[in-house]
Amino acid sequence: MTTAQRTGVAVMALVLLVPPVLLLYLSFSTRWYYPAVFSHPFTTEHWQWVGHAGSPLLQSLGLSLGLSGAVSAVATTAGFFASRHLAYYTRSAYWLLAAYFPYVIAPVIFAVMLNVYLLRLGLTGTVAGVMLAQLVITFPYAVLFFYGFWNERIRAMEHLVQTMGGGYAAVFRHAIWPSARGLAVVCFFQTYLISWFEYGLTQFIGVGRVPTLTVMVFRYIQEANPYLAALAGVLLVAPPLLLLLINRRFLVQRFWGHG
């Protein structure tokens, strides 16, 4: 490898490592005034503050974990069974196209257009409303994710169990689940991350009353508090980073945008 190639890869590695390192660095910093780079005080007080019971960030962390967990559980389960029906009982490709539509429009614009119905249902500004709005995006994603799973081999295995007298529960237990388990876990984490990363839709439907971690990051940015914004950022990055260490398949998606 030439020096230029080595330099290129080194620069790339630096660019990729800087964001998490800077977040961690700022979360331990205080009075980081211009032009100081390293010569400012460091502190653990922000982290101690987060650790206190009742701190807003701790509550946000709990809320985000619960919200994303619930959204991904519902989306994965519903998407799994819905995709089976789409794959087995429809021939027109336009059914699948219908699942792509909600997924490509910017979530925040979708929220703008959908908000009137949530307002009438009394769901705007509630956790249930944000959940429902996030499901509008994550459910089609799960449908698309599982659609390719339902192939001839799975169908043949279902028929095999049926010919041996198995009902739907037995078909699910012996023919479907053993093959689908791994995919279901990946889909769960991917829909979890879509919900976990979501800001615009959550802020608009939640009108600030559903303070997830992404909402808190923006709140601290607006308050010009880079230390707490960085700390909230670290809390946001930590779970996906953990997933990356466990199994990188949880993070890589077959078709999607980061935005």
Add this chain to the structure above:
Amino acid sequence: MQAKRWRRRGVLAVVLAACALPLGLALGYAALYSLGLVGLLSDGFTLANWAELLGGEFGRSIVFSAYVALASILLALGVALTLLLAARPTLEQPAVYRLLFLPLTLPPIVAAFVVYQLLSGGGVASRVAWHLGVVEGPGAFPALVQDPYGLGIILTHTLLVFPFLLLVLLNLWQNEHLGELSRVAASLGAGRRDVILQVQLPLLLRGIFPLAALYFVFFLGAYDIPLVLGASSPRMMSVLVLEKLQRYNLADIPVAYAMATWYALLCLATIAVLYTRFRRRYQL
């Protein structure tokens, strides 16, 4: 048998309702509101709100959003292709390969915050430049964020996306057997330049095109990153729509809905074209 068929139809109807109904309802309401047929300010059918899109702000915003989206995807693709063609064996080393997954752990709002802390007048780059004697203060540092050219937005999009594109390209390299194909081309007398231009690039670009097109659509409607790193003018589509909606001027609301309607239609048309064109090739 009949009951089973009806049950299947019922489930299909629910699936369709869950996927298409929210979109239909949302788009329908936005379109009707923008045409003056529903809403508090409704005064009967009018095309005035749509006509307002023809001039000024909306047009500028669409052009700016398209420019940012195109520049972001081209830059990300350029960086990914350059790295792939220049240093593929190194990228395939486990430690380096694992690093490429790091940006996938960054939510866009956090990425925007990090880039702001790096490239703003008071950011890390400006501080380092001060210590090197290159600038005299935050004001002297060039505007790389919240700038009229969307540089900060484009750089953040690139940072988030190029590693993922690189992962896909590395995968394509294996699946398309580009190593073997390149060796065959070289043994037939093709030079290094011909191998890249005639063999590798066409196959890689053909494989990555649908993903790049999807990213273009996603970037077109980006919100979190332009909200933090965008200038007050011109604004990206999503930011402009939200601003119009949340202003105190009630007359702006139907215009915001008109913008949302046309943006959504543009996205739907794009994805429909992409889907019908590439469905067979990629077994979608």
